[in-house]
Amino acid sequence: MVMNNSKMTDTKYTCEEAPCVMACPIRQDARDYVQLIARGLFKEAYRLVRERNVLPSSCGRICTHPCETKCRRNSTDAPIAIAWLKRFLSDNYSEKIYTKPGRNYPEKIAIIGAGPAGLAAANDLALMGYSCTIFESNSTPGGMLRMGVPTYRLPRNAIDKDVALIQQLGVEIKYNTTLGKDVTLDGLKKEGYAAIFISVGLFDSRNLTLEGIQYDGVLKGIDFLREVNSAGTAKIGKNILVIGGGAVAMDCARTALRLKPEKVSVACLEARKEMPTTDFEIEETLHEGIKLYNSVGPKRILGKGGMVTGLETLRVKYVFDEQKRFNPAFYEGSESIIEADTIILAIGQTSNLSFLKNQEGLQISRGGTIIADPNTFATSVPGIYAGGDIVLGRGTLTECLAQGKKAAISIHNSLRNEKRKDEKWADKPEVQKMADSRVPLVKKEQKQDMPMLSLGERLNSFDEVELGFSHEIAVREAQRCMNCGAGAFVDENICIGCITCVRVCPFDVPEFRKGETTAYIGGDCQSCGLCIVECPAKAISFKTPLEDRGRERLKTLFAEKSIKNTKPLIVNFYCQYGSLSGNTKSNAVVEKHVKRIGILGLGKVDPSLYLNALEWGADGVLITACKEDGCHFCAEYDWIKKRSEYVGKILKELGMDSRIFQTHFISSQTDTAFLDIATQMVKDVESVISVNKS
Amino acid sequence: MIVADSKPFQEIEQMLSEYKKVYIVGCGSCVTICHTGGEKQVAELASKIRLAAKLKGKAIEVIEDSILRQCEWEFIEEAKDVVADCDAVLSLACGIGVQYMAERFPNARVFPGLNTTFMGAPTEQGVFWERCAGCGNCIIGSTGGLCPVSRCAKSLLNGPCGGSQNGNCEISNETPCVWNQIYDQLDTQQLLSTMENITPPKDWRTGAENHPRKMVLEHLVMKKE
Missing domain, CATH: 3.50.50.60 (FAD/NAD(P)-binding domain)
Structure with missing residues (x-):
């Protein structure tokens, strides 16, 4: 499959950027790679990721994904699992995308x-x-x-x-x-x-000035992780307490747990909601059986015979003062004790600048x-x-x-x-939050869960806990993306103000803003493409070239030499929202005679494209769309039906057999139901051809 | 706007049967809005013509185009070269545009692809109703803003007639009786008494009975060099 261009090159109309892109410090093309996955274009998606990101495998796993925090799907149900989709790409499609560059410069x-x-x-x-x-x-x-x-x-x-x-x-x-x-x-x-x-x-752990810090059994978080990560183990006791509420603290606790002590706990100053790590990490930490003490501060480390025995704590009044500065305060007389024989301090990192000796200028x-x-x-x-x-x-x-x-x-x-x-x-305006009135019009789609290692398996090894998305889960998840900022736009030089887009949009997005004579399509566009097809002036198109609405791929198909020898040749336009599985059922007949063009929503397809297919050499056109209740956009069923009838009427006028143009509404594009329809259509078209010959 | 309907394909095929290279040109205004003569329909019709030729084993070349308004000399001028290069022109404009093309390019064979039907508007997506007959003497100020000339099957000026049934016209139960609508409207406006005024016979000379009509705005006419 050939993409027009996987890059967003035409920025003229892309005036509002997707929040997921803007939120990313490297401005990773999150939306576009998700959209490519949704279309099954995995290699292209990986390429797009790698062009911007040198560590996709790591980012796909441990990124704090501000893109997901800003994802506009938060308004309707849950954000797209953007990071996990990146991991899916790096797990399955990682490859060299550059040839070795030449030495352009001597330095x-x-x-x-x-x-x-x-x-x-x-x-x-x-x-x-x-x-x-x-x-x-x-x-x-x-x-x-x-x-x-x-x-x-x-x-x-x-x-x-x-x-x-x-x-x-x-x-x-x-x-x-x-x-x-x-x-x-x-x-x-x-x-x-x-x-x-x-x-x-920063490779040193920050120190805490605390009574008892010198006891045996007090470890520094970074040193502890470093030791386990290099040697595979570290010396710890049976009852571990990690001090800290951030990501490193969670890492220390979960790592310690895998060294099989009797108990691991975490104590931090912050309340659960204030903890400086992702909720997902905290949930996983708790799920693995680690005890969490929130809103407690260390008063002193207790010890006996030079060995740690526990931590005396104070209850926290507040962590941040009125100026929102880190300035914890405690309730007097709230002392309590958490027993422990090992205490790991994970309260931040600091630099080791010993290499800067004799570099006073820095x-x-x-x-x-x-x-x-x-x-x-x-x-x-x-x-x-x-x-x-x-x-x-x-x-x-x-x-x-x-x-x-x-x-x-x-x-x-x-x-x-x-x-x-x-x-x-560059600074760009972002697509605004979805209008409240539009939220109920957008179909809710369940966010896909990450397959995880079972609890038993986790605690017996350092094996990766998150197992990664399968193709089917990845595509399903990617297809939830609303393509923010890349939807339809109206070319004001062509628009004739006919209001068709306003009338046909199932999401009520196009509008005539006060004083304007051309339609305006805002950031809530869902990219269903109905307005693009119905606009009589052809004034509307998609902002990005990711969506060719089938035309370029049809052209590419007929540019193949072998196509001329395929008889009968049936072109199948199918809805990719119904095509999740990587294992499409097929048979020799369908493989040979049915050429498939998948489109994310058949509402994007111009009826004239079906005529073009026949005109350019197809013996039959098969449209396989989703069933009415399965429509991603909730509203395309009627349009596809109407357009099919319209094309059917044209073909009838031309005296063509109705069996050469068929439309079926099915629940999956990859199962045997499709196969049966396609196989039957090959037979139908063969008999039409033989009748025509005789 | 001017509403026009597609001509039956057989008629188009018949008109173009002798020609090998045809210029199909849409019009970007009224007929685009009524979804019969825009760029989109040009593409569909072109495809249909090529398919029909293919089925008959004939060769035909179709050039597809659309012009902002075919009823302006300045706009149709841009088609000069392509018209000269083609055997025939199929205009998907209203009758005015087709004539403008024929008049501007006297050597070209120009054919209409549409039947111009009426002046009207979409009442909903895909549904167009006649709203004006161009009678040249508008009376809707006294009929509640509804035109009995274009919307009454008999163009009655004093209605309704006896054929008004349950709010519909006797010619079709899908056609509302405009005089029934006028009555309701005047009722809403508390002007029902005006129904009793008898409208005298209308001077129809300003209308379609007086072809061809002409309008000159003296203050805008420019002296010819």
Whole structure:
């Protein structure tokens, strides 16, 4: 199947961007890759993802997905599982999409740290044509992804797969090479590196000034995770208490649980709703049997004989003061004790800047991060750039990727004295929240659940808990997408103000705004395409080229040489909303004689296309649409029926046998019911042809 | 607007039977809005013509196009070259547009693809009713805003007649009796007494009985060079 163009190139009418795209720090084309999955165009979807995102396998698993938080489907039922769809693509369609770029420029770039920011910068600089070397202190790539994130959330082969594709662009990674020890910034400059990008991350746990912190059995969260992630185990006791309410705390608790102690608990200052991690993570933590103490603060660590015995806590009055600053206050006299023989402190990360000895010129913030210009990522030392956690303090995976990408452009601009910009980051208005009156008109579609490892299996291993979407689940989930900001638009130079679109839209979206003489189709458009077909002036089209309404694919079909020898040839236009399974039932007859063109909603198809198919050489046209109660748009059944009757009448006028043009409403496009219809139609058309001959 | 209906296909086929290269041209105004003569119908008809030719083993080339308004010299001028290049022109405009094409391109064989039917409007999507007969002497100010000339089967000026049955006209129970509607409307407006005024015979000379009609706006006419 050939797409017109998988990129959003024509931005003239795409004035309002989808919130999922705007919410993403790297401006990943979430809507469009979801739309491609909905159409079964998985390779194209992966390609689109990879063009913007160097770590799709990791993002698909552990991204905090602000895209889903902003998804407009929140208004109708639940957001699209955008991240899980990305994981589906990376699991099944990961491939090299670039040929190795040439060396366009002589400069060498050094990148310190093979974490998300460093990998993103290296990827983008290599694609521009620079020679990039990453210096990594560990023996494996990934940075905090590898050292911090537990394998049950992010298997290491997922990191390796993405990194291998970056290396294939010519990016070299020098492992076991620590800045400040094996190489120095000055040394790299002397070696001829024209720019250095520091993205070393935050690898130390923040300390807590607390009585009893010196007891044996008090561990630092990052150290603990790092040990388990490198060695596969760590020394802990039987009763574990994690202090902290963020993602790292949940990781520590769930990791500890897999080392089979008797009990794991988490204590945090925040109330459940205030916890700085996703609700899904908290739910999973609880589901695995971890006890959660909310709104408690540590007063002191209790110990006996130098060993931890528990934590004395105070009840929290509030975590944030009136100025919304982190400033916890406690109820006096509310002391209580949580027993524990191991306490893991997961209350944040901090930098280790020991590599900056003799680099007094590099400005450091009070929080221990490197100060870099927020736009150029240049530090106070010329030629040295920095990004990722070491600048952000604490960033998300995508925020770090974004910093790497932006730094790559900035380094190029500085070296070449250019003003290159990535238009994806331009400010654009977003599609507004769906109008309340429209919510009931949009069909509710159940969000697909992630298949999960059973509880028993989980706790006995570090195997990945989330098993990934099957093709069928992925397509079903992607088809829930409302294609925000990419729906129909009216070309005001062609519109004649006939009001047809206003009358036919099942969602009441087109309107004549006060004082305007052409119709306006707002952001609530669901992309059903009925108005596009019915507009007598042909003034309406889709904003993106993702939807060809069948015409280009019909042309492509008839451009194939082999098609001329197919007799009888039946073209089947079918609704892709009824086509979820990857395993379409088929037989030799259908395989040979029935050529299928799937469209997300047959309401998009111009009746003249059916005539074109016959005109260009089809012996029959078979329309298989969804049943009335199965229509995704709730309103296309009548239109498809009417249009079929209209075309049937035309063919009758031409004296053609009615059996060559058939419309069937079926519940699945992939099961035996379709097969029976298609097989029968081949027989029907064969007999029509033989009658015509005689 | 002007409403027009598609001509029976057989008639179109008959008209074009001698020609190998046909220019089918739609009109972007009234007939586009009434879904019979726009770009969309041009595409459908072109496809139908090609299919019909194919079924008969004949070759025909169809050029598809649409012009903003065929009733403007300036707009139809753009078709000059393609008209010269084709054997025949099938205009999907109202009768005015077809004539303009024929008049502007006297050497071309110009055929009508539509039957121009009436002046009317869509009362709902896909349904068009006649609303004006162009009588040249409008009286609807006294009939509650409803036109008995175009909407009464007999164009009665003093109705209803005895054929008004249950609110419908005797010619079809799908055709509302406009005089019944006028009565209801005047009732709503508390003007029922005006029903008793007898409208004298109308001067029909301003209407279709006086072809061809002409209008000149002296203040707009420009001197010819």
